[in-house]
Amino acid sequence: MIVGRVVGEVVCTRKFRTYDAAKLLQVQPLDLQKKDRGLPMTAIDLVDSGPGDEVLICLEGQSAVDAIGLGDNPVDAVILAVIDELKVADA
Amino acid sequence: MIVGRVVGEVVCTRKFRTYDAAKLLQVQPLDLQKKDRGLPMTAIDLVDSGPGDEVLICLEGQSAVDAIGLGDNPVDAVILAVIDELKVADA
Amino acid sequence: MIVGRVVGEVVCTRKFRTYDAAKLLQVQPLDLQKKDRGLPMTAIDLVDSGPGDEVLICLEGQSAVDAIGLGDNPVDAVILAVIDELKVADA
Amino acid sequence: MIVGRVVGEVVCTRKFRTYDAAKLLQVQPLDLQKKDRGLPMTAIDLVDSGPGDEVLICLEGQSAVDAIGLGDNPVDAVILAVIDELKVADA
């Protein structure tokens, strides 16, 4: 999984059938110092997160699809936790 | 998923059996400011999109294949929504 | 999927059992202007392609394996079409 | 799989249901000389590892999920071994 920050929302009217129920957030991955560290992606929110939240993103498809009860819903990224703290050990 | 813009179409005569029914579009990924942000890819269109449309691309195989009723159709990317708006929250 | 050009063939004598039947081609990914755009990869050819052909590569495993009737055959890339034309829309 | 070093822990209160039981560690991938070699990631720990341990990370979902008996648990990375030694052959 990767750590990211929610930066926006993706709004679609014309979409694949099972996506009507999905909340799509735009997420920016972060490094250990919580700076931007790569390309933003779109994820289905499973934990009611929103802009500014630091979240845990899972880059995975089928088991996530099963988990949310949308068996034929194409998905490659879900938000599955809001992060309270990223404890970095002393080097 | 990632946000991209449809830039063209891939035309093939000699192809794997189940691809006869698939519409193959070439898509350029975009960043938050809607600039090109990496390498183009080819995706199967599920929502009747076309050149110039901003779309949501899912990088995934098996569940997408099941979703479109083509059980033995190799696929690693589908277009599953046309994007109306990408709402970026204020920093 | 990604667009690439067949640049060679991989010859192996000692290989995993189900690979005896597989034709392994080396493919160079291309950008929209058909220039090299990243690292070459090896793919199982499903459409009888050969050196110089522009092809469509699918980066996927299980459904491709099922599709070619080799259920326990590890695979992460197949060539599933020879490209006639890549129609790029005017910007 | 890739070789990495455990650098911290991810603490979450609000999370997807089946993640209550998962221990989430932050891991920095390493190169052959054991220097940092890319972006950190979050993995579910399967072998009771901790900060400073060099570990083997598997970037995979469904079989890992099955292996730990959490069938609908989205996951894309697990720690499946603590590394004693990385024997590099003489060039």
Add this chain to the structure above:
Amino acid sequence: MIVGRVVGEVVCTRKFRTYDAAKLLQVQPLDLQKKDRGLPMTAIDLVDSGPGDEVLICLEGQSAVDAIGLGDNPVDAVILAVIDELKVADA
């Protein structure tokens, strides 16, 4: 799949249950001219290869796991052939 050279071995005592039977090799990916071309990775050896061998690596999980009869064994890379020759076509 990608072409690589075996550069070492990963030795682990504390590991996930089904990994006791797995031989873990460290592999460096190569380009068409057989120069190093990216980050090393760890793969399960299926063809009794060793340091110095040029091999074919498959970046895939579930079907590889099934293929070696270890159904709940997390894996994302296997060595499935020793390469005799990489025939590059004239440009």
